[in-house]
Amino acid sequence: MAGATTNGHLVELESVTKRFGDNVVLDGVDLTIDRGQAVVVAGPSGSGKSTMLRCINGLETIDEGDVRFDGTSVASAGKGIYALRAEMGMVFQQFNLFPHKTVLQNITLGPMQVKGLSEEDAKARATKLLERVGIPEKAKSFPADLSGGQQQRVAIARALAMEPKLMLFDEPTSALDPEMIREVLDVMRDLAREGMTMIVVTHEMGFAREVCDRIVFIDDGKIVEDAPPNEFFTQTKSDRAKEFVDKIIHH
Amino acid sequence: MGEFWGVLERYFPEFVSGFFVTLRLVGISFAIAMSVGVVIAAFRVTPAKWVQRIGGTYVEIFRNIPLLVLLFILFYGLPSEVQFSRVTAGALGLGLYTAAYVGEAVRSGVFAVGQGQIDASLSLGFSYRDTLRRVVLPQAVRTVIPPLGSLFIAMTKNSAVIGGALQVQDLMMKARGISADTFQTNEAFFWAAVGYLLITVSLTFVVRNLETRLAIRR
Ligand SMILES: Nc1ncnc2c1ncn2[C@@H]1O[C@H](COP(=O)(O)OP(=O)(O)OP(=O)(O)O)[C@@H](O)[C@H]1O
Numbered sequence A: 001m002a003g004a005t006t007n008g009h010l011v012e013l014e015s016v017t018k019r020f021g022d023n024v025v026l027d028g029v030d031l032t033i034d035r036g037q038a039v040v041v042a043g044p045s046g047s048g049k050s051t052m053l054r055c056i057n058g059l060e061t062i063d064e065g066d067v068r069f070d071g072t073s074v075a076s077a078g079k080g081i082y083a084l085r086a087e088m089g090m091v092f093q094q095f096n097l098f099p100h101k102t103v104l105q106n107i108t109l110g111p112m113q114v115k116g117l118s119e120e121d122a123k124a125r126a127t128k129l130l131e132r133v134g135i136p137e138k139a140k141s142f143p144a145d146l147s148g149g150q151q152q153r154v155a156i157a158r159a160l161a162m163e164p165k166l167m168l169f170d171e172p173t174s175a176l177d178p179e180m181i182r183e184v185l186d187v188m189r190d191l192a193r194e195g196m197t198m199i200v201v202t203h204e205m206g207f208a209r210e211v212c213d214r215i216v217f218i219d220d221g222k223i224v225e226d227a228p229p230n231e232f233f234t235q236t237k238s239d240r241a242k243e244f245v246d247k248i249i250h251h
Numbered sequence B: 001m002g003e004f005w006g007v008l009e010r011y012f013p014e015f016v017s018g019f020f021v022t023l024r025l026v027g028i029s030f031a032i033a034m035s036v037g038v039v040i041a042a043f044r045v046t047p048a049k050w051v052q053r054i055g056g057t058y059v060e061i062f063r064n065i066p067l068l069v070l071l072f073i074l075f076y077g078l079p080s081e082v083q084f085s086r087v088t089a090g091a092l093g094l095g096l097y098t099a100a101y102v103g104e105a106v107r108s109g110v111f112a113v114g115q116g117q118i119d120a121s122l123s124l125g126f127s128y129r130d131t132l133r134r135v136v137l138p139q140a141v142r143t144v145i146p147p148l149g150s151l152f153i154a155m156t157k158n159s160a161v162i163g164g165a166l167q168v169q170d171l172m173m174k175a176r177g178i179s180a181d182t183f184q185t186n187e188a189f190f191w192a193a194v195g196y197l198l199i200t201v202s203l204t205f206v207v208r209n210l211e212t213r214l215a216i217r218r
């Protein structure tokens, strides 16, 4: 029973190093995330935030260290990686909905093909999720007919349809018009309140302050700050994070 | 003008039978080209290098030998245990030959599908193979419908080589026969041209129709 670790850690990164050629993108990253925690990841552009998320669900391989999800090593999962990924939802900056499928089909595809749900059950699940993200009337639309905010909510529903243990968000609101950011953040806030474990790369510090348990600050492939929001904003230790906080506060 | 109708009237059954042989050649070649082509494209975009190489070798071979040579090999050149009928050998040759081009067209369509689509599919727990099958190829095929249409029109025209090469009584061979019988060369080949046009113009319509029906709205 690999999943039956006695500690509450759902995600563990142990001195993870990731290089692209000579470029060291993650430099000995240690990070543990407990079940039910919502963690915001912030940091300058190019610091390795996306790469860290992608190493957690194995979209990128790592060069050194280990990544464990629910007690199982992601790095050495081999073909088992597919089953692990099915337990981690991921939401992308560019939504990445399947343009040739309807909203409903986008959501039912994974549950039917990966988890073997019947079409009926998958549809029922998708319908519920669409209600939950507030757009039940869009089931039969194609992604291109939706606003950015609606597309991102569908993308969240698509990920949730797999009933994941962990949700990874990579700048989910960065590609959105300002008036649509709220509707997506609201869905994410509700998720966090319901106890979903989530890692959110975002610059939305209002969201971070209100919703998350910890803020992790990455600079140049290293975690330089890891603290609850209050502490992060008031007792910032590193210079880079200070700079970052100052910018946000005076924004 | 009277001569044209006269030839058509007298040889109508011949023309029709040639037309249907051509249609059969084109139909079988299409099925072969499409299925082999998609597999070749899949090979060429698989991460495994040696699988890529198989696909690449196929494309290089079949694009670089003349169709006529390929037809001769398939009919006259194979060991007697695998003797194909003339029509089968002809359709197989044309299909395998066209598959190389289909493979390249579909491959370019695959590359046109963004990495984000692949990431999204993998993140749902799909294997690389299922990602290709359920997410990438359906989109790739849609974007390559126009170039595929051109390929299959070219294939229809290329099918005219088969008759002469393998003594198959297709539209082209029938026209040759009629022209030899009557010395009315213009008339005979005029009606052959009409027959080919019938197929290629219908193909154009099918392509347009598919294009509008399957278009991905972005
Ligand atoms: N596939 C790749 N190949 C080569 N280099 C890459 C690749 N992906 C990312 N990198 C590099 O790794 C570094 C970190 O990239 P990453 O996308 O993780 O940063 P980020 O913190 O998410 O930045 P942003 O805020 O701009 O999204 C960058 O220098 C980037 O150029």
Ligand SMILES: [Mg+2]
Binding pocket: A049, A050, A051, A170, A171
């Ligand atoms: Mg990023």
